[in-house]
Amino acid sequence: MQARSAEIAIIGAGPAGAHLASRLAAEGHDVVLFDPKGAWEKPCGGGVPTRAIREFAFILESSSYPRKLVRQITMISPLERRVTLTLDRPFAVYSRQVLNSLVLDRAVEAGATFVREAVLEFSREVDGWTISTDAGNQWRARFLVGADGAASFTRRRLIGIFPKRDLALAFGYNIAGEDTETAPGSNGNSGTHRIGPSTDEVVVRFPRDFTGYLWAFPRPGVMNFGVASKLGERTSNELRTLLTDFVSGYYGGRMPMPERVSFFGAKIPTLDLASWKDLHASGDGWALIGDAAGFADPITGEGIYYAFKSADLFADALRESRRGNGSPSVYQFAAGSYENMWRDAFGRDLEHASYRLPHFYHGRFVGRIFTDAMIMLARHHRGVRTILGRALVGEQSYVTLKRDLLRRALQVF
Numbered sequence: 001m002q003a004r005s006a007e008i009a010i011i012g013a014g015p016a017g018a019h020l021a022s023r024l025a026a027e028g029h030d031v032v033l034f035d036p037k038g039a040w041e042k043p044c045g046g047g048v049p050t051r052a053i054r055e056f057a058f059i060l061e062s063s064s065y066p067r068k069l070v071r072q073i074t075m076i077s078p079l080e081r082r083v084t085l086t087l088d089r090p091f092a093v094y095s096r097q098v099l100n101s102l103v104l105d106r107a108v109e110a111g112a113t114f115v116r117e118a119v120l121e122f123s124r125e126v127d128g129w130t131i132s133t134d135a136g137n138q139w140r141a142r143f144l145v146g147a148d149g150a151a152s153f154t155r156r157r158l159i160g161i162f163p164k165r166d167l168a169l170a171f172g173y174n175i176a177g178e179d180t181e182t183a184p185g186s187n188g189n190s191g192t193h194r195i196g197p198s199t200d201e202v203v204v205r206f207p208r209d210f211t212g213y214l215w216a217f218p219r220p221g222v223m224n225f226g227v228a229s230k231l232g233e234r235t236s237n238e239l240r241t242l243l244t245d246f247v248s249g250y251y252g253g254r255m256p257m258p259e260r261v262s263f264f265g266a267k268i269p270t271l272d273l274a275s276w277k278d279l280h281a282s283g284d285g286w287a288l289i290g291d292a293a294g295f296a297d298p299i300t301g302e303g304i305y306y307a308f309k310s311a312d313l314f315a316d317a318l319r320e321s322r323r324g325n326g327s328p329s330v331y332q333f334a335a336g337s338y339e340n341m342w343r344d345a346f347g348r349d350l351e352h353a354s355y356r357l358p359h360f361y362h363g364r365f366v367g368r369i370f371t372d373a374m375i376m377l378a379r380h381h382r383g384v385r386t387i388l389g390r391a392l393v394g395e396q397s398y399v400t401l402k403r404d405l406l407r408r409a410l411q412v413f
């Protein structure tokens with residue numbers, strides 16, 4: 001069988017892979033993008049942080065793809081203290097099928113070849129790679145990019161899977177909305193939630209002695225609920241019980257009818273502090289982007305911004321290295337620059353988040369459980385609310401979070 005060829009092969013058409021394909025195709029590269037699922041409802045909250053919609057303006061500009069703009073976040077502490085933050089700049093919540101379509105449609109419009117097949121195997125050749133798919137097709141490419149998510153097959157074959165300590169386990173429910181139904185709420189302020197398209201508020205709950213949190217995210221026509229925690233800390237049953245209690249509490253003590261409910265579960269890379277030091281996202285003829293590279297916030301599990309950003313950085317690195325006009329050294333140079341670029345752009349901040357993680361979920365601040373203290377201070381001080389709001393939408397550096405909170409907190413007294 002004759003192998004087809006492309007200059008760059010990208011495995012996985014989530015936000016990372018599809019965005020990279022669209023950037024590279026728009027800049028004249030011959031790109032093939034593989035994904036057996038196309039645009040699909042990937043298990044996810046679908047929260048696209050403010051920083052992502054600011055830096056990647058095309059997301060909101062693509063107005064025919066429905067999303068919810070959220071300005072209100074209610075946080076509930078382990079001691080049941082509550083605060084509602086009103087954000088200066090909203091963040092967006094998408095169904096993942098819609099978000100993935102948005103990015104994949106752009107890639108195809110830009111000229112990328114989309115192949116709805118899974119990559120089953122790849123091997124190194126003198127001048128590139130041979131790639132085999134589950135449909136029995138073969139491709140040849142000069143450069144290989146792994147954008148195939150937290151369980152990345154590409155990563156497994158090139159450098160090995162993430163160890164357990166580098167992952168979080170997440171479960172969730174998508175619950176189809178009913179425009180007319182209302183239910184008592186757990187947000188503590190309004191008293192009732194309107195279920196369905198008119199619900200505009202996110203709820204985040206921090207359980208006690210727990211490395212993670214529960215969330216309720218409104219999407220157009222659907223409520224998305226989830227729980228995420230460090231892998232191995234709680235059993236699957238414990239997580240499901242916590243989640244079910246949270247959801248039924250949200251709906252006034254009962255779970256919605258089963259026909260409205262769909263369950264999901266997946267892992268999120270949440271790298272341990274020690275793992276950042278030796279983390280590599282590229283090598284001889286290859287690069288990893290998005291979840292496959294380990295790029296998600298260890299504290300929040302938020303990875304959509306880093307999927308887009310790492311794709312963008314790799315595209316920038318390749319553009320800057322292009323002087324050699326397709327010679328192998330161009331890719332070598334690009335892979336090397338990409339490594340420096342992701343560390344500068346967000347790697348150090350994420351590493352710092354890993355350092356902060358134990359303190360965030362289990363530490364103490366002004367004599368109280370950290371998250372409880374944050375919420376208590378936020379109730380009384382607008383400055384603390386501003387910092388917290390920024391942290392929640394990905395606009396606050398972890399390196400300065402403690403200092404900034406402390407400064408604002410000291411202004412309270």
Ligand SMILES: Cc1cc2nc3c(=O)[nH]c(=O)nc-3n(C[C@H](O)[C@H](O)[C@H](O)COP(=O)(O)OP(=O)(O)OC[C@H]3O[C@@H](n4cnc5c(N)ncnc54)[C@H](O)[C@@H]3O)c2cc1C
Pocket residue numbers: 011012013014015016017034035036037038042043044045046047048049117118119120147148149150152153170171172226265266267268289290291292296301302303304305307
């Ligand atoms: C429950 C949960 C909730 C989350 N909530 C949020 C949130 O609210 N906000 C946020 O920012 N982040 C959230 N995340 C993280 C977010 O989902 C990921 O960080 C993001 O999807 C990463 O994008 P990606 O393109 O790197 O990978 P993915 O979106 O995982 O895409 C990988 C793609 O690769 C494809 N693929 C896999 N194997 C192959 C193969 N062999 N051949 C071809 N294709 C393949 C898959 O079909 C998939 O489409 C959440 C994660 C989970 C699990």
